[in-house]
Amino acid sequence: MSVHTSARSQSGTARLRIGRRHNPVTWVQRGGLTTLVFLLPLLIIFGVFSWTPIVEAVVMSFQKTNLVTAPVFVGWDNFVAVFRDPVFWIAVRNTGYFAGLALLFGYPIPLVAAVLMSEVKRMKGFFSVLAYLPVVIPPVVSVLLWKIFYDASPRGVFNTILGWVGIPPQPWIQDAATAMPSLVLEATWAGAGGTIIIYLAALTSVSPDLYDAAEVDGASLWGKIWHVTLPQLRGILFITLILQIIATAQVFLQPFLFTGGGPVDSTTTILLLIYQYAFTQSLGGAYGEATALSLMLAAFLAVLSIAYFRLTARWSDN
């Protein structure tokens, strides 16, 4: 197509070149080389640091690699080894627990907050800034700060606050039962602002005519929320749900910095296990198992997303 347009825009000599377009000299004269020079940074960076590693990940998952001897193909051994690892099943359960709790805490709160914020006439900008502030604090700092808040002694920050209303001190991240909910609480605090901003933007695009029409039909306040606001937000609500599941399935920072997977593996997630397979002292260097597990996670998320979008597309049609 580009050959035709350039030939038309130029004089008759250019038209003669069409037949010889594979000639390297004419390719250079037409700027083919210049284009390639501009593409070079992208091709090198993506080639070395994205495309090749993705292919390598697939290859490595079928290999035994120890960086000393040449890698050996071992078939599905790495996948089998992961499935036989009891910690894998704990990690799957913990990741599911984290994702489930994160949905419970983190999915309705931003929606309610955004709907309320959009109805406030004054100080809307200030409220948005407040809601987004936790998102801009570096994630590592947030976790380290909350680790101090979670101090299990009666003089800890949160335990002091609980003391004001007569609740006894909680062990927070020190106990296997409360560790995961504590991690989810911090993750929700750190992430809710981003979702609120998305919902606020979506709410401004709801046409006022729809509310007018609903009122003409005698809709109450709840009727307007139920029959206008939520259906209008349906598309974005579907997307934030699956994006949140994809993100929480890959949670790493909170378990790594808060608890290191403890107490007694109660917060070991899939990503933490991948990290441990590949890089920690006790297990370290199990690159095959690490890539096998990461590919399984990626495949699971891909299948989940496709199924989810098939399903929601059918709902949206009705």
Add this chain to the structure above:
Amino acid sequence: MERQLTTSIQAELPVPEQAAEPPRRRARRSVQEQADRGILSTADRRRPQVRIVGTILSVALGVCLVAVGLLPLLWLLKSAITPTQDTLAHPLALFPGGAAWSNLARAWNDVQIGKYFFNTIWMAAGEWAVQLLVATTGGFALSVLKPRYGRIISGLVLATLFVPAVVLLVPLYLTVLHPPLIGHSLINTFWAVWLPAGASAFNVLLVMRFFDSLPKEVFEAAKTDGAGTFRLFWSVVLPMSKPILGVVSVFAINAAWADFLWPNLVLKDIGIQPLSVRLPQIQSSTDLGVYLAALTIATLIPVVIFLIFQRTFLRGGGLGGAVKG
């Protein structure tokens, strides 16, 4: 998902015509549009019942947002300049034993937060430069020069958006350990964080969408005036792209400041570690007050950047985070 995402990216993008308009006017107009009406109608708002409940709800909302969004940050600021024993004994009291400004100086000098602070800036600056170079040159080649094989490359770039970052973790580590052609490891050099940061499909797609929306007549005019391809890129396309370069820059710097897992893996040498990697390590060996001062210093730059570029964050910030997730 792909279609939904790209359309919303387009909606978020500052297109050139809007960019020419003074930003303040744009903001005010959109506020007025929002103010037209929401769920509550003007008649609703006049009803006393709605007014009372509405006021109570908006005050409660404000109190909650201040408590959740602002108080943790204020506590951090307060504790950074409070003596350690006061913070330990009365964490929520306001300066019971006076202030200890020395925490900040001790963190900066004794714990060498100053050094790690500049390491972080150096790391962010390099990541920013590599990302901008790859996204602008690549975006220019793919959406302005349009080679025949361009569609394949755009497709390959887009495809990486759907691969979770964790898949790359191990092979990327081994690539940095034994990079092709160079012959020596990049571990413990800033190149190990700078170069992989450039492979951001999100940036390339953002820049491509913006370049696609630039008027083609300008390119033709520049060519007629005898501008070569490099001149077209440097003197025509780049100056017209300031809004999108700003967006990419803010995201790049913020992401670099937030990154932990990757620098923690490849920057093992304490001398070149950024704050995010160093802070968890010094926790046990540092006096609490000094440690909290260190956390405060690490928070300062991102918060200031946010307060300056609020609009960029609040218009596209959520989206950037969502796509990365």
